[in-house]
Amino acid sequence: MLRDRTAALLLTALAPAVWGSTYLVTTELLPPGRPLLAAVLRALPAGLLLLALTRRLPKGSWWWKAMVLGALNIGLFLALLFVAAYRLPGGVAATVGSVQPLLVAGLSAALLGQRLTVRTVLAAVAGVGGVALLVLRAEARLDAVGVAAALGGAAVMATGVVLSKRWVSPAPLLATTGWQLVAGGVLLTPVALLVEGPPPATLTAGNLAGYAYLGLIGAAVAYALWFRGIAMLSPNEVTFLGLLSPLVAAALGWAVLGQGLTPLQLLGATIALGAVVVAQARPAPPAEAPAQPRVLADR
Template sequence: MLTALAPAVWGTTYLVTTELLPPGRPLLAAVIRALPAGLALVAVTRRLPQGIWWWRALVLGALNIGVFFALLFVAAYRLPGGVAATVGAIQPLLVALLAAGLLGERLAPRTLVAAVAGVAGVSLLVLRADARLDGLGVAAAAGGAVVMATGVVLSKRWAPPAPLLATTGWQLVAGGLLLLPVALFVEGPPPLAPTGANLTGYAYLAVIGSALAYALWFRGIRLLAPTEVTFLGLLSPLVATALGWLALGQELTVAQGFGAVVVLGSLVAAQARRGRGARPVTAAEPSSSPSQQRI
Protein backbone atom coordinates (compact mmCIF):
# COMPACT_ATOMS: atom_id res chain seq x y z
CA MET A 1 0.00 0.00 0.00
CA LEU A 2 2.86 2.39 0.75
CA THR A 3 4.45 1.64 -2.60
CA ALA A 4 1.13 2.36 -4.31
CA LEU A 5 1.25 5.91 -2.94
CA ALA A 6 4.16 6.72 -5.27
CA PRO A 7 2.37 6.16 -8.62
CA ALA A 8 -0.76 7.72 -7.12
CA VAL A 9 1.27 10.89 -6.48
CA TRP A 10 2.78 10.69 -9.96
CA GLY A 11 -0.75 10.66 -11.32
CA THR A 12 -0.93 14.33 -10.37
CA THR A 13 2.03 15.23 -12.62
CA TYR A 14 -0.04 15.97 -15.72
CA LEU A 15 -2.40 18.27 -13.81
CA VAL A 16 0.48 20.15 -12.16
CA THR A 17 2.38 20.41 -15.45
CA THR A 18 -0.50 21.84 -17.44
CA GLU A 19 -1.96 24.09 -14.73
CA LEU A 20 1.07 25.44 -12.82
CA LEU A 21 4.28 25.14 -14.84
CA PRO A 22 5.45 27.49 -17.61
CA PRO A 23 4.89 26.15 -21.13
CA GLY A 24 7.71 24.80 -23.24
CA ARG A 25 10.22 24.07 -20.45
CA PRO A 26 10.04 20.29 -19.86
CA LEU A 27 13.77 19.85 -19.19
CA LEU A 28 13.84 22.71 -16.70
CA ALA A 29 10.91 21.11 -14.88
CA ALA A 30 12.77 17.79 -14.78
CA VAL A 31 15.93 19.37 -13.33
CA ILE A 32 14.07 21.30 -10.66
CA ARG A 33 12.07 18.22 -9.76
CA ALA A 34 15.17 16.04 -9.25
CA LEU A 35 18.23 18.02 -8.19
CA PRO A 36 17.04 20.04 -5.15
CA ALA A 37 15.26 17.02 -3.65
CA GLY A 38 18.33 14.83 -4.16
CA LEU A 39 20.73 17.35 -2.64
CA ALA A 40 18.45 17.71 0.39
CA LEU A 41 18.34 13.93 0.95
CA VAL A 42 22.13 13.60 0.62
CA ALA A 43 22.63 16.47 3.07
CA VAL A 44 20.25 14.91 5.60
CA THR A 45 21.66 11.37 5.38
CA ARG A 46 25.34 12.43 5.03
CA ARG A 47 26.10 9.32 2.98
CA LEU A 48 27.98 9.21 -0.32
CA PRO A 49 28.39 6.23 -2.67
CA GLN A 50 31.47 4.05 -2.29
CA GLY A 51 33.33 1.85 -4.75
CA ILE A 52 31.27 0.53 -7.64
CA TRP A 53 28.25 2.37 -6.34
CA TRP A 54 29.50 5.62 -7.86
CA TRP A 55 28.81 4.30 -11.37
CA ARG A 56 25.82 2.22 -10.32
CA ALA A 57 24.19 5.29 -8.79
CA LEU A 58 24.92 7.16 -12.02
CA VAL A 59 23.33 4.43 -14.16
CA LEU A 60 20.27 4.08 -11.93
CA GLY A 61 19.95 7.84 -11.64
CA ALA A 62 20.00 8.15 -15.41
CA LEU A 63 17.39 5.42 -15.93
CA ASN A 64 15.02 6.11 -13.03
CA ILE A 65 15.41 9.89 -12.87
CA GLY A 66 17.38 11.76 -15.52
CA VAL A 67 16.41 10.22 -18.84
CA PHE A 68 12.97 9.19 -17.55
CA PHE A 69 12.09 12.69 -16.31
CA ALA A 70 13.17 14.29 -19.58
CA LEU A 71 11.10 11.88 -21.64
CA LEU A 72 8.16 12.15 -19.24
CA PHE A 73 7.95 15.93 -19.49
CA VAL A 74 8.50 15.95 -23.26
CA ALA A 75 5.59 13.51 -23.59
CA ALA A 76 3.48 15.57 -21.18
CA TYR A 77 4.01 18.75 -23.19
CA ARG A 78 3.62 17.22 -26.67
CA LEU A 79 0.82 14.69 -26.11
CA PRO A 80 -2.61 14.65 -24.51
CA GLY A 81 -2.35 12.94 -21.15
CA GLY A 82 -4.39 9.99 -22.38
CA VAL A 83 -1.99 9.16 -25.21
CA ALA A 84 1.08 9.48 -22.99
CA ALA A 85 -0.48 7.31 -20.29
CA THR A 86 -1.56 4.61 -22.76
CA VAL A 87 1.91 4.33 -24.29
CA GLY A 88 3.50 4.32 -20.83
CA ALA A 89 1.21 1.48 -19.73
CA ILE A 90 3.42 -1.00 -21.61
CA GLN A 91 5.92 -0.73 -18.75
CA PRO A 92 4.63 -3.76 -16.76
CA LEU A 93 5.04 -5.97 -19.83
CA LEU A 94 8.59 -4.69 -20.34
CA VAL A 95 9.46 -5.29 -16.68
CA ALA A 96 8.10 -8.84 -16.85
CA LEU A 97 10.28 -9.60 -19.87
CA LEU A 98 13.40 -7.99 -18.38
CA ALA A 99 12.89 -9.69 -15.01
CA ALA A 100 12.71 -13.04 -16.77
CA GLY A 101 15.97 -12.36 -18.58
CA LEU A 102 18.01 -10.60 -15.87
CA LEU A 103 16.58 -11.96 -12.62
CA GLY A 104 15.54 -15.44 -13.68
CA GLU A 105 11.90 -14.86 -12.72
CA ARG A 106 9.30 -17.12 -14.27
CA LEU A 107 7.28 -15.37 -16.96
CA ALA A 108 3.81 -16.50 -15.94
CA PRO A 109 1.00 -16.40 -18.52
CA ARG A 110 -1.16 -14.63 -15.94
CA THR A 111 1.37 -11.79 -15.82
CA LEU A 112 1.31 -11.38 -19.60
CA VAL A 113 -2.48 -11.38 -19.67
CA ALA A 114 -2.61 -8.85 -16.83
CA ALA A 115 -0.09 -6.62 -18.65
CA VAL A 116 -2.11 -6.64 -21.88
CA ALA A 117 -5.31 -6.03 -19.91
CA GLY A 118 -3.63 -3.11 -18.17
CA VAL A 119 -2.81 -1.43 -21.48
CA ALA A 120 -6.36 -2.01 -22.70
CA GLY A 121 -7.84 -0.68 -19.48
CA VAL A 122 -5.70 2.45 -19.55
CA SER A 123 -6.62 3.11 -23.19
CA LEU A 124 -10.32 2.87 -22.33
CA LEU A 125 -9.79 5.06 -19.30
CA VAL A 126 -7.89 7.95 -20.82
CA LEU A 127 -7.59 7.65 -24.60
CA ARG A 128 -9.96 9.77 -26.69
CA ALA A 129 -10.95 9.14 -30.29
CA ASP A 130 -9.85 12.64 -31.33
CA ALA A 131 -6.51 12.47 -29.50
CA ARG A 132 -3.73 14.28 -31.33
CA LEU A 133 -0.73 12.07 -32.10
CA ASP A 134 2.74 13.57 -32.20
CA GLY A 135 5.59 11.36 -33.36
CA LEU A 136 8.19 12.81 -31.02
CA GLY A 137 5.78 12.72 -28.11
CA VAL A 138 4.89 9.06 -28.69
CA ALA A 139 8.57 8.17 -29.00
CA ALA A 140 9.29 10.00 -25.75
CA ALA A 141 6.48 8.18 -23.92
CA ALA A 142 7.65 4.78 -25.22
CA GLY A 143 11.26 5.57 -24.39
CA GLY A 144 10.24 6.60 -20.89
CA ALA A 145 8.55 3.23 -20.37
CA VAL A 146 11.66 1.39 -21.58
CA VAL A 147 14.17 3.25 -19.39
CA MET A 148 11.94 3.11 -16.30
CA ALA A 149 11.38 -0.63 -16.75
CA THR A 150 15.14 -1.16 -17.03
CA GLY A 151 15.71 0.98 -13.96
CA VAL A 152 13.20 -1.02 -11.91
CA VAL A 153 14.82 -4.35 -12.78
CA LEU A 154 18.39 -3.13 -12.21
CA SER A 155 17.35 -1.55 -8.90
CA LYS A 156 16.25 -5.03 -7.81
CA ARG A 157 19.35 -6.74 -9.21
CA TRP A 158 21.79 -4.39 -7.49
CA ALA A 159 21.30 -4.62 -3.72
CA PRO A 160 21.72 -1.10 -2.27
CA PRO A 161 24.47 -0.79 0.39
CA ALA A 162 23.08 2.25 2.22
CA PRO A 163 19.83 3.44 3.83
CA LEU A 164 16.86 4.05 1.59
CA LEU A 165 16.89 7.85 1.75
CA ALA A 166 20.60 7.97 0.94
CA THR A 167 20.33 5.82 -2.19
CA THR A 168 17.23 7.75 -3.26
CA GLY A 169 19.22 10.97 -2.91
CA TRP A 170 22.11 9.57 -4.94
CA GLN A 171 19.82 8.75 -7.84
CA LEU A 172 18.01 12.08 -7.75
CA VAL A 173 21.32 13.99 -7.72
CA ALA A 174 22.81 11.87 -10.51
CA GLY A 175 19.72 12.27 -12.65
CA GLY A 176 19.49 16.01 -11.99
CA LEU A 177 23.16 16.62 -12.80
CA LEU A 178 22.82 14.70 -16.06
CA LEU A 179 19.82 16.79 -17.03
CA LEU A 180 21.21 20.20 -16.05
CA PRO A 181 23.61 20.84 -18.99
CA VAL A 182 21.10 19.42 -21.46
CA ALA A 183 18.37 21.72 -20.14
CA LEU A 184 20.63 24.77 -20.33
CA PHE A 185 21.74 23.93 -23.87
CA VAL A 186 18.28 23.14 -25.24
CA GLU A 187 16.08 25.59 -23.33
CA GLY A 188 18.50 28.26 -22.12
CA PRO A 189 18.59 29.75 -18.60
CA PRO A 190 15.48 29.60 -16.41
CA PRO A 191 13.09 32.56 -16.42
CA LEU A 192 14.15 35.40 -14.13
CA ALA A 193 10.71 35.97 -12.63
CA PRO A 194 8.76 32.73 -12.12
CA THR A 195 5.21 33.21 -10.94
CA GLY A 196 3.84 32.04 -7.63
CA ALA A 197 2.01 29.25 -9.44
CA ASN A 198 5.27 28.15 -11.09
CA LEU A 199 7.08 28.02 -7.74
CA THR A 200 4.23 26.09 -6.16
CA GLY A 201 4.25 23.54 -8.97
CA TYR A 202 8.01 23.07 -8.83
CA ALA A 203 8.00 22.73 -5.03
CA TYR A 204 5.25 20.12 -5.16
CA LEU A 205 7.01 18.05 -7.80
CA ALA A 206 10.35 18.21 -5.97
CA VAL A 207 9.20 17.46 -2.42
CA ILE A 208 6.14 15.26 -2.91
CA GLY A 209 6.60 13.97 -6.45
CA SER A 210 10.30 13.14 -6.08
CA ALA A 211 11.74 12.99 -2.55
CA LEU A 212 8.74 11.30 -0.94
CA ALA A 213 7.36 9.32 -3.87
CA TYR A 214 10.69 7.90 -5.01
CA ALA A 215 11.65 6.89 -1.49
CA LEU A 216 8.42 4.87 -1.27
CA TRP A 217 8.96 3.47 -4.78
CA PHE A 218 12.51 2.27 -4.12
CA ARG A 219 11.41 0.82 -0.77
CA GLY A 220 8.81 -1.19 -2.67
CA ILE A 221 11.43 -2.44 -5.13
CA ARG A 222 13.49 -3.71 -2.20
CA LEU A 223 10.58 -5.62 -0.67
CA LEU A 224 8.51 -6.80 -3.64
CA ALA A 225 9.03 -8.57 -6.95
CA PRO A 226 9.62 -6.15 -9.86
CA THR A 227 6.41 -7.16 -11.63
CA GLU A 228 4.39 -6.53 -8.49
CA VAL A 229 5.88 -3.06 -8.18
CA THR A 230 5.54 -2.00 -11.79
CA PHE A 231 1.86 -2.93 -12.07
CA LEU A 232 1.18 -0.40 -9.33
CA GLY A 233 2.23 2.23 -11.87
CA LEU A 234 -1.14 1.74 -13.54
CA LEU A 235 -2.60 3.77 -10.68
CA SER A 236 -1.11 6.92 -12.23
CA PRO A 237 -3.57 7.28 -15.13
CA LEU A 238 -6.37 6.24 -12.79
CA VAL A 239 -5.53 9.10 -10.43
CA ALA A 240 -4.98 11.49 -13.35
CA THR A 241 -8.45 10.71 -14.68
CA ALA A 242 -10.04 11.17 -11.26
CA LEU A 243 -8.31 14.54 -10.88
CA GLY A 244 -9.47 15.63 -14.32
CA TRP A 245 -13.03 14.90 -13.22
CA LEU A 246 -12.72 16.48 -9.78
CA ALA A 247 -10.50 19.49 -10.51
CA LEU A 248 -11.14 20.27 -14.17
CA GLY A 249 -14.75 19.21 -14.51
CA GLN A 250 -14.03 16.62 -17.19
CA GLU A 251 -16.85 14.21 -18.00
CA LEU A 252 -16.54 10.50 -17.23
CA THR A 253 -18.07 7.99 -19.63
CA VAL A 254 -19.23 4.41 -19.23
CA ALA A 255 -16.19 3.23 -21.23
CA GLN A 256 -13.88 5.06 -18.82
CA GLY A 257 -15.60 3.41 -15.88
CA PHE A 258 -15.12 0.00 -17.49
CA GLY A 259 -11.49 0.86 -18.19
CA ALA A 260 -10.96 1.72 -14.52
CA VAL A 261 -12.37 -1.68 -13.52
CA VAL A 262 -10.05 -3.44 -15.99
CA VAL A 263 -7.03 -1.52 -14.68
CA LEU A 264 -7.84 -2.41 -11.08
CA GLY A 265 -8.44 -6.03 -12.07
CA SER A 266 -5.07 -6.34 -13.80
CA LEU A 267 -3.37 -4.70 -10.84
CA VAL A 268 -4.97 -7.13 -8.36
CA ALA A 269 -4.17 -10.13 -10.58
CA ALA A 270 -0.51 -9.11 -10.75
CA GLN A 271 -0.27 -8.82 -6.97
CA ALA A 272 -1.62 -12.36 -6.33
CA ARG A 273 1.06 -14.76 -5.19
CA ARG A 274 2.31 -17.25 -7.72
CA GLY A 275 1.94 -20.12 -5.26
CA ARG A 276 0.75 -20.80 -1.75
CA GLY A 277 3.21 -19.31 0.68
CA ALA A 278 5.38 -17.88 -2.10
CA ARG A 279 7.05 -14.56 -1.57
CA PRO A 280 9.58 -12.52 -3.55
CA VAL A 281 13.26 -13.15 -2.97
CA THR A 282 14.96 -10.08 -1.53
CA ALA A 283 18.53 -9.01 -2.10
CA ALA A 284 19.54 -10.38 1.31
CA GLU A 285 18.21 -13.90 0.58
CA PRO A 286 19.99 -16.23 -1.87
CA SER A 287 17.66 -17.79 -4.39
CA SER A 288 17.48 -21.47 -5.21
CA SER A 289 19.81 -21.34 -8.20
CA PRO A 290 22.92 -19.28 -9.07
CA SER A 291 21.19 -17.83 -12.13
CA GLN A 292 18.54 -16.29 -9.91
CA GLN A 293 20.81 -14.71 -7.31
CA ARG A 294 20.66 -10.97 -6.97
CA ILE A 295 23.94 -9.17 -7.48
Protein backbone atom coordinates in the same frame (compact mmCIF):
# COMPACT_ATOMS: atom_id res chain seq x y z
CA MET B 1 4.33 -11.89 6.59
CA LEU B 2 1.10 -11.25 4.68
CA ARG B 3 0.48 -8.10 6.71
CA ASP B 4 3.99 -6.82 5.94
CA ARG B 5 3.53 -7.46 2.23
CA THR B 6 0.17 -5.69 2.20
CA ALA B 7 1.66 -2.68 3.97
CA ALA B 8 4.53 -2.63 1.47
CA LEU B 9 2.09 -2.72 -1.45
CA LEU B 10 -0.03 0.10 -0.04
CA LEU B 11 2.95 2.34 0.70
CA THR B 12 4.50 1.67 -2.70
CA ALA B 13 1.18 2.44 -4.37
CA LEU B 14 1.36 5.97 -2.98
CA ALA B 15 4.25 6.74 -5.36
CA PRO B 16 2.39 6.22 -8.66
CA ALA B 17 -0.67 7.81 -7.09
CA VAL B 18 1.39 10.96 -6.49
CA TRP B 19 2.87 10.74 -9.99
CA GLY B 20 -0.67 10.69 -11.33
CA SER B 21 -0.87 14.37 -10.43
CA THR B 22 2.15 15.26 -12.62
CA TYR B 23 0.11 16.00 -15.73
CA LEU B 24 -2.28 18.27 -13.84
CA VAL B 25 0.56 20.17 -12.14
CA THR B 26 2.53 20.44 -15.40
CA THR B 27 -0.32 21.86 -17.43
CA GLU B 28 -1.86 24.07 -14.74
CA LEU B 29 1.11 25.45 -12.79
CA LEU B 30 4.38 25.16 -14.73
CA PRO B 31 5.59 27.56 -17.43
CA PRO B 32 4.94 26.22 -20.96
CA GLY B 33 7.63 24.73 -23.13
CA ARG B 34 10.20 23.94 -20.41
CA PRO B 35 10.05 20.15 -19.86
CA LEU B 36 13.77 19.74 -19.16
CA LEU B 37 13.79 22.58 -16.66
CA ALA B 38 10.86 20.92 -14.91
CA ALA B 39 12.78 17.64 -14.77
CA VAL B 40 15.90 19.28 -13.33
CA LEU B 41 14.00 21.24 -10.68
CA ARG B 42 12.08 18.14 -9.74
CA ALA B 43 15.15 15.96 -9.21
CA LEU B 44 18.21 17.99 -8.22
CA PRO B 45 16.95 20.07 -5.26
CA ALA B 46 15.18 17.03 -3.78
CA GLY B 47 18.31 14.92 -4.14
CA LEU B 48 20.53 17.55 -2.53
CA LEU B 49 18.08 17.82 0.35
CA LEU B 50 18.23 14.06 0.97
CA LEU B 51 22.03 14.10 0.78
CA ALA B 52 22.13 16.89 3.34
CA LEU B 53 19.84 14.93 5.65
CA THR B 54 21.61 11.57 5.33
CA ARG B 55 25.23 12.78 4.92
CA ARG B 56 26.10 9.58 3.10
CA LEU B 57 28.01 9.33 -0.19
CA PRO B 58 28.39 6.28 -2.45
CA LYS B 59 31.38 4.00 -2.02
CA GLY B 60 33.21 1.76 -4.48
CA SER B 61 31.13 0.50 -7.40
CA TRP B 62 28.12 2.43 -6.17
CA TRP B 63 29.49 5.62 -7.71
CA TRP B 64 28.84 4.30 -11.21
CA LYS B 65 25.82 2.21 -10.22
CA ALA B 66 24.15 5.27 -8.69
CA MET B 67 24.92 7.17 -11.89
CA VAL B 68 23.38 4.46 -14.08
CA LEU B 69 20.29 4.08 -11.89
CA GLY B 70 19.96 7.85 -11.60
CA ALA B 71 20.06 8.17 -15.37
CA LEU B 72 17.43 5.44 -15.87
CA ASN B 73 15.05 6.08 -12.97
CA ILE B 74 15.42 9.86 -12.80
CA GLY B 75 17.31 11.69 -15.54
CA LEU B 76 16.19 10.03 -18.75
CA PHE B 77 12.80 9.06 -17.38
CA LEU B 78 11.83 12.54 -16.13
CA ALA B 79 13.06 14.22 -19.30
CA LEU B 80 11.04 11.85 -21.48
CA LEU B 81 8.06 12.10 -19.13
CA PHE B 82 7.88 15.89 -19.37
CA VAL B 83 8.50 15.88 -23.13
CA ALA B 84 5.57 13.48 -23.51
CA ALA B 85 3.42 15.57 -21.13
CA TYR B 86 4.03 18.72 -23.16
CA ARG B 87 3.68 17.18 -26.63
CA LEU B 88 0.85 14.67 -26.13
CA PRO B 89 -2.63 14.68 -24.67
CA GLY B 90 -2.51 13.01 -21.28
CA GLY B 91 -4.47 10.02 -22.55
CA VAL B 92 -2.00 9.17 -25.29
CA ALA B 93 1.00 9.56 -22.99
CA ALA B 94 -0.60 7.40 -20.30
CA THR B 95 -1.62 4.67 -22.75
CA VAL B 96 1.83 4.40 -24.28
CA GLY B 97 3.48 4.45 -20.85
CA SER B 98 1.25 1.66 -19.58
CA VAL B 99 3.29 -0.91 -21.53
CA GLN B 100 5.89 -0.69 -18.74
CA PRO B 101 4.64 -3.78 -16.81
CA LEU B 102 5.05 -5.88 -19.95
CA LEU B 103 8.61 -4.57 -20.41
CA VAL B 104 9.47 -5.24 -16.76
CA ALA B 105 8.13 -8.78 -17.01
CA GLY B 106 10.39 -9.50 -19.98
CA LEU B 107 13.45 -7.88 -18.40
CA SER B 108 12.86 -9.70 -15.11
CA ALA B 109 12.84 -13.00 -16.97
CA ALA B 110 16.04 -12.11 -18.82
CA LEU B 111 18.07 -10.45 -16.03
CA LEU B 112 16.64 -11.88 -12.81
CA GLY B 113 15.63 -15.36 -13.94
CA GLN B 114 12.01 -14.84 -12.92
CA ARG B 115 9.43 -16.96 -14.69
CA LEU B 116 7.30 -15.13 -17.24
CA THR B 117 3.78 -16.41 -16.63
CA VAL B 118 0.73 -16.24 -18.85
CA ARG B 119 -1.13 -14.51 -16.02
CA THR B 120 1.42 -11.69 -15.92
CA VAL B 121 1.33 -11.19 -19.70
CA LEU B 122 -2.48 -11.20 -19.80
CA ALA B 123 -2.66 -8.78 -16.86
CA ALA B 124 -0.19 -6.46 -18.59
CA VAL B 125 -2.19 -6.51 -21.84
CA ALA B 126 -5.41 -5.94 -19.91
CA GLY B 127 -3.75 -3.02 -18.13
CA VAL B 128 -2.88 -1.35 -21.43
CA GLY B 129 -6.42 -1.91 -22.70
CA GLY B 130 -7.99 -0.58 -19.52
CA VAL B 131 -5.84 2.55 -19.54
CA ALA B 132 -6.64 3.11 -23.22
CA LEU B 133 -10.39 2.91 -22.55
CA LEU B 134 -10.02 5.23 -19.58
CA VAL B 135 -7.94 8.05 -21.00
CA LEU B 136 -7.61 7.75 -24.78
CA ARG B 137 -9.83 10.03 -26.85
CA ALA B 138 -10.87 9.40 -30.44
CA GLU B 139 -9.79 12.92 -31.42
CA ALA B 140 -6.42 12.67 -29.66
CA ARG B 141 -3.57 13.83 -31.88
CA LEU B 142 -0.48 11.67 -32.26
CA ASP B 143 2.86 13.44 -32.16
CA ALA B 144 5.74 11.18 -33.21
CA VAL B 145 8.25 12.79 -30.85
CA GLY B 146 5.79 12.62 -27.95
CA VAL B 147 4.94 8.97 -28.58
CA ALA B 148 8.64 8.09 -28.82
CA ALA B 149 9.28 9.96 -25.57
CA ALA B 150 6.46 8.14 -23.76
CA LEU B 151 7.63 4.74 -25.01
CA GLY B 152 11.25 5.55 -24.21
CA GLY B 153 10.25 6.66 -20.72
CA ALA B 154 8.51 3.34 -20.11
CA ALA B 155 11.55 1.42 -21.37
CA VAL B 156 14.16 3.25 -19.27
CA MET B 157 11.99 3.11 -16.15
CA ALA B 158 11.42 -0.62 -16.66
CA THR B 159 15.17 -1.16 -16.95
CA GLY B 160 15.75 0.96 -13.86
CA VAL B 161 13.24 -1.04 -11.82
CA VAL B 162 14.85 -4.37 -12.72
CA LEU B 163 18.42 -3.13 -12.13
CA SER B 164 17.38 -1.58 -8.81
CA LYS B 165 16.26 -5.05 -7.75
CA ARG B 166 19.46 -6.66 -9.02
CA TRP B 167 21.80 -4.10 -7.44
CA VAL B 168 21.11 -4.01 -3.69
CA SER B 169 22.39 -0.80 -2.14
CA PRO B 170 24.37 -1.05 1.12
CA ALA B 171 23.21 2.42 2.17
CA PRO B 172 19.97 3.53 3.84
CA LEU B 173 16.95 4.09 1.62
CA LEU B 174 16.96 7.91 1.73
CA ALA B 175 20.68 8.05 0.91
CA THR B 176 20.26 5.79 -2.13
CA THR B 177 17.27 7.82 -3.27
CA GLY B 178 19.28 11.03 -2.88
CA TRP B 179 22.18 9.62 -4.92
CA GLN B 180 19.89 8.78 -7.80
CA LEU B 181 18.04 12.10 -7.73
CA VAL B 182 21.30 14.05 -7.71
CA ALA B 183 22.81 11.89 -10.47
CA GLY B 184 19.73 12.31 -12.63
CA GLY B 185 19.55 16.06 -11.97
CA VAL B 186 23.25 16.60 -12.71
CA LEU B 187 22.96 14.69 -15.99
CA LEU B 188 19.92 16.73 -17.00
CA THR B 189 21.23 20.19 -16.14
CA PRO B 190 23.62 20.76 -19.08
CA VAL B 191 21.09 19.27 -21.49
CA ALA B 192 18.38 21.60 -20.20
CA LEU B 193 20.65 24.65 -20.52
CA LEU B 194 21.73 23.66 -24.03
CA VAL B 195 18.24 22.88 -25.34
CA GLU B 196 16.07 25.36 -23.44
CA GLY B 197 18.51 28.05 -22.34
CA PRO B 198 18.62 29.62 -18.87
CA PRO B 199 15.57 29.49 -16.59
CA PRO B 200 12.94 32.23 -16.99
CA ALA B 201 13.88 35.54 -15.39
CA THR B 202 10.67 35.56 -13.40
CA LEU B 203 8.57 32.76 -11.98
CA THR B 204 5.06 33.16 -10.65
CA ALA B 205 3.91 31.92 -7.26
CA GLY B 206 2.05 29.17 -9.09
CA ASN B 207 5.24 28.12 -10.91
CA LEU B 208 7.18 27.96 -7.64
CA ALA B 209 4.41 26.00 -5.94
CA GLY B 210 4.34 23.52 -8.83
CA TYR B 211 8.09 22.98 -8.76
CA ALA B 212 8.10 22.64 -4.96
CA TYR B 213 5.34 20.03 -5.07
CA LEU B 214 7.03 18.00 -7.80
CA GLY B 215 10.37 18.13 -5.99
CA LEU B 216 9.37 17.46 -2.39
CA ILE B 217 6.34 15.20 -2.84
CA GLY B 218 6.74 13.94 -6.41
CA ALA B 219 10.45 13.17 -6.09
CA ALA B 220 11.84 12.99 -2.53
CA VAL B 221 8.85 11.27 -0.94
CA ALA B 222 7.48 9.32 -3.91
CA TYR B 223 10.82 7.92 -5.08
CA ALA B 224 11.77 6.87 -1.55
CA LEU B 225 8.52 4.90 -1.33
CA TRP B 226 9.07 3.49 -4.82
CA PHE B 227 12.61 2.26 -4.12
CA ARG B 228 11.49 0.84 -0.78
CA GLY B 229 8.84 -1.14 -2.62
CA ILE B 230 11.38 -2.44 -5.15
CA ALA B 231 13.53 -3.71 -2.27
CA MET B 232 10.62 -5.49 -0.57
CA LEU B 233 8.54 -6.73 -3.53
CA SER B 234 9.13 -8.32 -6.91
CA PRO B 235 9.65 -6.00 -9.92
CA ASN B 236 6.41 -7.25 -11.47
CA GLU B 237 4.41 -6.44 -8.35
CA VAL B 238 5.90 -2.95 -8.18
CA THR B 239 5.57 -2.00 -11.82
CA PHE B 240 1.89 -2.98 -12.07
CA LEU B 241 1.21 -0.40 -9.37
CA GLY B 242 2.27 2.17 -11.96
CA LEU B 243 -1.12 1.65 -13.62
CA LEU B 244 -2.57 3.60 -10.71
CA SER B 245 -1.01 6.76 -12.16
CA PRO B 246 -3.48 7.24 -15.05
CA LEU B 247 -6.33 6.23 -12.74
CA VAL B 248 -5.40 9.04 -10.34
CA ALA B 249 -4.85 11.43 -13.25
CA ALA B 250 -8.36 10.71 -14.54
CA ALA B 251 -9.84 11.10 -11.06
CA LEU B 252 -8.10 14.47 -10.65
CA GLY B 253 -9.34 15.56 -14.06
CA TRP B 254 -12.86 14.74 -12.95
CA ALA B 255 -12.56 16.30 -9.49
CA VAL B 256 -10.42 19.37 -10.25
CA LEU B 257 -11.00 20.18 -13.92
CA GLY B 258 -14.61 19.06 -14.14
CA GLN B 259 -13.93 16.44 -16.80
CA GLY B 260 -16.72 13.90 -17.12
CA LEU B 261 -16.28 10.14 -17.07
CA THR B 262 -18.29 8.02 -19.48
CA PRO B 263 -19.43 4.44 -18.79
CA LEU B 264 -16.71 3.22 -21.18
CA GLN B 265 -14.07 5.12 -19.19
CA LEU B 266 -15.34 3.65 -15.95
CA LEU B 267 -15.10 0.20 -17.55
CA GLY B 268 -11.49 0.97 -18.51
CA ALA B 269 -10.70 2.05 -14.96
CA THR B 270 -12.20 -1.19 -13.64
CA ILE B 271 -10.14 -3.29 -16.07
CA ALA B 272 -6.92 -1.45 -15.20
CA LEU B 273 -7.56 -1.77 -11.49
CA GLY B 274 -8.36 -5.45 -11.96
CA ALA B 275 -5.02 -5.92 -13.74
CA VAL B 276 -3.26 -4.41 -10.74
CA VAL B 277 -5.06 -6.74 -8.34
CA VAL B 278 -4.47 -9.84 -10.46
CA ALA B 279 -0.77 -9.04 -10.75
CA GLN B 280 -0.42 -8.87 -6.96
CA ALA B 281 -2.15 -12.20 -6.31
CA ARG B 282 0.19 -15.01 -5.49
CA PRO B 283 -0.59 -18.63 -6.38
CA ALA B 284 -1.61 -20.76 -3.46
CA PRO B 285 1.15 -23.08 -2.23
CA PRO B 286 0.70 -26.70 -3.31
CA ALA B 287 -1.15 -28.81 -0.83
CA GLU B 288 1.01 -31.20 1.10
CA ALA B 289 0.47 -34.87 0.39
CA PRO B 290 -1.25 -36.69 3.27
CA ALA B 291 1.12 -38.54 5.50
CA GLN B 292 1.37 -42.22 4.69
CA PRO B 293 0.90 -44.69 7.58
CA ARG B 294 4.13 -46.23 8.65
CA VAL B 295 4.45 -49.98 8.16
CA LEU B 296 6.59 -51.71 10.70
CA ALA B 297 8.88 -54.33 9.25
CA ASP B 298 8.78 -57.84 10.68
CA ARG B 299 11.63 -58.46 12.99
